[in-house]
Amino acid sequence: MSLSDLMMVLPIAFTLVWALVLLLIDLWLPRERQGILALLTALGLAVALGLDLAQSGRSGSAFRDMVVLDNFAVFLNALYLISGLIALALGYDYLKRMEMERGEFYALLLFSIAGMMLLTQANHLILVFLALEFLSIPLYVLAGFARPRLESEEAALKYFLLGAFSSAFVLYGIALVFGATANASLTGVIEAVRSGSAEVGFLTAGAVMLLVGFGFKVAAVPFHEWAPDVYQGSPTPVTGFMAVATKAAGFAVLMRIFLNLFPGLATSLTPIFWGIAALTMIVGNLLALAQSNIKRLLAYSSIANAGYLLMAFVPYGNAQVAGQAISSMLFYLLAYGLTTFGAWAVVVALEQAEGRGLTLEDYAGLGPKYPWLGVTMLIFMLSLTGVPLTLGFWGKFFLFRTAVAAGYVDLAIIGLLTSVISAYYYLRIVVIMYMRAGEPRVRRDGWLNLVAIGTAAAVVLLSVVPVQMLELTARAVLHLP
Numbered sequence: 001m002s003l004s005d006l007m008m009v010l011p012i013a014f015t016l017v018w019a020l021v022l023l024l025i026d027l028w029l030p031r032e033r034q035g036i037l038a039l040l041t042a043l044g045l046a047v048a049l050g051l052d053l054a055q056s057g058r059s060g061s062a063f064r065d066m067v068v069l070d071n072f073a074v075f076l077n078a079l080y081l082i083s084g085l086i087a088l089a090l091g092y093d094y095l096k097r098m099e100m101e102r103g104e105f106y107a108l109l110l111f112s113i114a115g116m117m118l119l120t121q122a123n124h125l126i127l128v129f130l131a132l133e134f135l136s137i138p139l140y141v142l143a144g145f146a147r148p149r150l151e152s153e154e155a156a157l158k159y160f161l162l163g164a165f166s167s168a169f170v171l172y173g174i175a176l177v178f179g180a181t182a183n184a185s186l187t188g189v190i191e192a193v194r195s196g197s198a199e200v201g202f203l204t205a206g207a208v209m210l211l212v213g214f215g216f217k218v219a220a221v222p223f224h225e226w227a228p229d230v231y232q233g234s235p236t237p238v239t240g241f242m243a244v245a246t247k248a249a250g251f252a253v254l255m256r257i258f259l260n261l262f263p264g265l266a267t268s269l270t271p272i273f274w275g276i277a278a279l280t281m282i283v284g285n286l287l288a289l290a291q292s293n294i295k296r297l298l299a300y301s302s303i304a305n306a307g308y309l310l311m312a313f314v315p316y317g318n319a320q321v322a323g324q325a326i327s328s329m330l331f332y333l334l335a336y337g338l339t340t341f342g343a344w345a346v347v348v349a350l351e352q353a354e355g356r357g358l359t360l361e362d363y364a365g366l367g368p369k370y371p372w373l374g375v376t377m378l379i380f381m382l383s384l385t386g387v388p389l390t391l392g393f394w395g396k397f398f399l400f401r402t403a404v405a406a407g408y409v410d411l412a413i414i415g416l417l418t419s420v421i422s423a424y425y426y427l428r429i430v431v432i433m434y435m436r437a438g439e440p441r442v443r444r445d446g447w448l449n450l451v452a453i454g455t456a457a458a459v460v461l462l463s464v465v466p467v468q469m470l471e472l473t474a475r476a477v478l479h480l481p
Helices: 002-006 010-028 035-053 072-097 102-122 123-143 150-181 186-195 199-219 225-232 235-261 263-288 294-310 319-350 371-385 391-405 411-433 446-462 466-474
Strands: 061-062 068-071
Touching: 002 010, 002 061, 002 068, 002 102, 002 225, 010 102, 010 319, 010 411, 035 072, 035 102, 068 072, 068 102, 072 235, 072 319, 102 186, 102 235, 102 391, 123 150, 123 235, 123 371, 150 199, 150 225, 150 294, 186 235, 199 235, 199 263, 225 294, 235 294, 235 319, 263 294, 263 411, 294 319, 294 391, 294 411, 319 371, 319 391, 319 446, 319 466, 371 411, 371 446, 391 411, 391 446, 391 466
Parallel strands: none
Antiparallel strands: 061 068
């Protein structure tokens, strides 16, 4: 290992070392001073974010071409690290009042983020699998962190079983790709495909297996059944983190693998992507209509948003729109992440012990009684709906434009119609907040206020400069060997 190799993965290495340091510090801290760990975790994430941003503009590979660095990885690694900081802010008071403040929470969060960063930079299929497990195993534990609550233990078990099931698909897909090309390195697989020595049948089967495995990770239909129960049972800050960061990591590895390895299989795979994207948008939005629990509603909303993001993959074999697809996907991930974290901040503010405060009716009277919280939730719901001139609207607009440019007008129409359907359940929350009498109980917490107001301000301000934001994401170039 050379110094140049280490520099390529410096943010990942620092995050891992910092997580181990936190575990050692936790051994000596009294239980009543666990808040120090939260501050140290935030410091570590901030330093890792600085190291990551310092790599902007650099590109190359390391560790015998097993890891790559490009602006695509830098952008997404920054998204994971910022997601970790926001999850810390959501959990700072939540962990105390729910009596689950334990030091391992912070180390597990850092381990999962390190796994996401490694997954995004992996250039070898075996490393992809290891990174996938590295990010998933801490999340299985975090999902059950509210023990002995039955819902939390059930969430952890379901997440673990279905996560292991999806990992089997990924591993089998890797085996098939290796059998077809005699290579597990992305660069080696590409060379085998270009030389014509790859066995197309095995390669196609491997691509389908990988799509199924990663489909579970991003909760795309029909691989979505775990998401509502896991989102509902997990501690709410963990749920918000999974809804944003884990989904982004899944889409990042999908984009890197399919754009690199399988452009020649686009004729066979495009109808599959089209069907999954359409089904995910339709099923996610329709099932959200029937929800009365806010966490389950946002879970189905997350599924529907996975469908919108999958629109960027449908034309992945079209070289003319590949760059546009990447930039529109990254723009939407940014818009979705800000809006979703803001919405989860409001959920955390209203949630009480034993799962109280999580029904839609608990939001009655929130607008008049807590105007600042009501306004922020209104902004988030309008953005998730895609109301014109919100950040969510621009995100969907750029995705729909990509689909239309690639000739998939029918898919863009499905996206438009399902967005209209989503208006019912998103604006239903607004109606309950402002038009029904109630006495909501809100937890006053400075960090929660900062997340809610800060993300709402970002959603409003960034919606004024959508073209500039799209240009920023367009610079997140994917490394193509």
